[in-house]
Amino acid sequence: MGKTYETITDRLREFITSQPVYFVATAPESGGHVNVSPKGYSDTFAVLDETTVAYLDLDGSGVETIAHVRANGRVTLMFCAFSGPPNIVRLYGTGRVVTPHDPEFARLIGHFGPHPGVRTIIVVSCDRVSDSCGFSVPFMAYDKDRTLLDEWSGRKDVQQKRRYRAKNNRESIDAIPALAPDETDPVSQHS
Numbered sequence: 001m002g003k004t005y006e007t008i009t010d011r012l013r014e015f016i017t018s019q020p021v022y023f024v025a026t027a028p029e030s031g032g033h034v035n036v037s038p039k040g041y042s043d044t045f046a047v048l049d050e051t052t053v054a055y056l057d058l059d060g061s062g063v064e065t066i067a068h069v070r071a072n073g074r075v076t077l078m079f080c081a082f083s084g085p086p087n088i089v090r091l092y093g094t095g096r097v098v099t100p101h102d103p104e105f106a107r108l109i110g111h112f113g114p115h116p117g118v119r120t121i122i123v124v125s126c127d128r129v130s131d132s133c134g135f136s137v138p139f140m141a142y143d144k145d146r147t148l149l150d151e152w153s154g155r156k157d158v159q160q161k162r163r164y165r166a167k168n169n170r171e172s173i174d175a176i177p178a179l180a181p182d183e184t185d186p187v188s189q190h191s
Contacts, residue, residue, distance in 0.1 A: 002131060002132035002133065003130065004128065004129065004130045005130065005131075007050035007051055007129065008047055008050050008129055012089055016079045016089055017046075017047060019080070020142045021040050021080075022038075022039050022077055022079045022080075023037065023077070024036070024039060024055075024065055024076075024122075025075070025077075026068035026069060026074060026075050026076075026095075027074065028067075028072070028172075028174055028176055029071060029072045031174070032172075033064070033172075033174055035062075035065065035068065035172075037060075037064070037065060040145055040146065041058075041113070041145055041150075043113030044056040044058070046112065048123070051125060051127075051129075053077065053091060053123075053124050053126065054098075054121055054123045054124065055122055056112045056118055056121060057097075057118070057119045057120040057121065057122050058115055058118060058119065058153070059118075059119060059149065059152075059153050059161070059169075060149075062168070062173065063119075063168070063178035063179060064173065064178075065095075066097050066119070066122075066178040066179060067176040067178035069095040069096065069097055070178065073094040073095055074094070074095075075092075075093060075095035075122070075124055076090055076093075077090070077091040080137045081137065082138070082139060082140040082141075082142070083140070083142070086133055086135050088131060088132045088133070088137065089131045090130050090131075091124060091128075092127060092129075092130075093128070094125050095122050095125075096123050096125075097120050097122060100118075100120075100185070101182070108121045108123070116150055116153040117149060117150065117152075117153030117154075117161075119165070119169065119179070119183075120183075162184050162185060165184035166181070166184050
């Protein structure tokens with residue numbers, strides 16, 4: 001049924017990069033709320049090497065992942081087959097937040113497509129890679145990506161984005177610090 005891997009094999013890489021949606025789970029060190037976020041846009045996820053992945057963190061209503069990763073680094077990504085043979089792949093690891101101010105941001109952003117609402121890049125060093133059967137995951141047809149998030153962010157000018165992030169992205173719902181005031185500036189670099 002399930003198997004654990006030392007690295008992200010070519011077969012696993014092909015599977016996870018072909019999924020139109022995946023899920024990111026984080027939690028505070030103790031107490032508080034566990035967070036699970038769905039992620040879409042196929043050009044926002046990249047396998048960097050056999051044990052490292054990254055994804056674009058786009059504007060959103062919350063900032064739980066950034067807050068939790070900065071507080072304790074724990075993160076799990078899950079990919080499910082909604083078509084084809086059943087499969088679930090989980091990448092467990094330690095995440096870190098790369099902001100536009102970090103020297104490696106310019107190099108990392110090249111792995112992704114252009115999106116107007118980039119806040120950060122989340123990089124995950126995987127210490128456990130596993131798959132399982134996924135026998136109970138339903139078949140679901142992928143139609144297309146929703147463009148609403150990019151459209152919403154594209155309508156905002158720099159000041160509007162800065163105000164939105166200052167109001168909604170400074171701390172988690174459990175008051176864990178997330179983005180610092182100087183990290184709320186919109187990204188001007190794209191791949």
